[in-house]
Amino acid sequence: MATAVLAAKRSKDPCTKVGACIVNDERRIVSVGYNGMPIGCSDKDFPWTKGSSNPLENKKFYVCHAEVNAILNKNCSDVKNCTMYVGLFPCNECAKVIIQSGIKTIIYMSDKHAHKNKTIAAKKMFDATGVIYRKYTPKNEKIIIDFTSIDKNEVEQTHEKSSVSTKNPNIHIQIFCCIYVNSSFSSFSRHLRN
Numbered sequence: 514m515a516t517a518v519l520a521a522k523r524s525k526d527p528c529t530k531v532g533a534c535i536v537n538d539e540r541r542i543v544s545v546g547y548n549g550m551p552i553g554c555s556d557k558d559f560p561w562t563k564g565s566s567n568p569l570e571n572k573k574f575y576v577c578h579a580e581v582n583a584i585l586n587k588n589c590s591d592v593k594n595c596t597m598y599v600g601l602f603p604c605n606e607c608a609k610v611i612i613q614s615g616i617k618t619i620i621y622m623s624d625k626h627a628h629k630n631k632t633i634a635a636k637k638m639f640d641a642t643g644v645i646y647r648k649y650t651p652k653n654e655k656i657i658i659d660f661t662s663i664d665k666n667e668v669e670q671t672h673e674k675s676s677v678s679t680k681n682p683n684i685h686i687q688i689f690c691c692i693y694v695n696s697s698f699s700s701f702s703r704h705l706r707n
């Protein structure tokens with residue numbers, strides 16, 4: 514889920530940034546995506562608003578949701594029986610693509626649109642097709658990504674050798690996070706460059 518949340522940071526959407534991460538049955542990341550305009554549709558030329566009286570000036574007609582982008586970005590032949598981690602419960606349009614792709618489990622962070630028809634319809638389709646969905650329970654409320662932590666660690670190691678105690682209780686979380694991000698970087702890097 515942390516990778517999905519990190520991917521969401523790439524979204525240009527000023528209102529709702531959503532990320533999705535797909536893992537296979539060996540728990541390996543096979544794709545990452547976030548909500549964005551189709552390739553070639555400039556963020557400057559297409560709208561990110563949703564309050565315009567002109568439907569063509571609203572983002573709704575143009576934005577690719579994170580779930581669809583993640584499925585299309587996969588680095589394997591298919592995503593059958595995979596699990597998708599996603600920030601927001603999928604809408605009905607994404608639900609159709611998820612079902613057709615063969616993804617069997619959805620783990621979501623927020624269900625804040627549960628009252629809306631698009632979410633009710635999505636759940637109706639998931640229930641009918643046996644796609645399991647459940648809310649994610651984070652072990653940590655926050656994970657801090659400190660790009661300089663690797664250098665800090667070297668300093669700490671030096672200090673430890675000289676018996677100077679500067680131990681930071683968060684350092685293990687930071688190191689874990691860096692390793693985790695790096696391990697998924699190969700499948701993520703193509704998207705980052707876009």
Ligand SMILES: [Zn+2]
Binds near residue numbers: 578604605
């Ligand atoms: Zn959607």
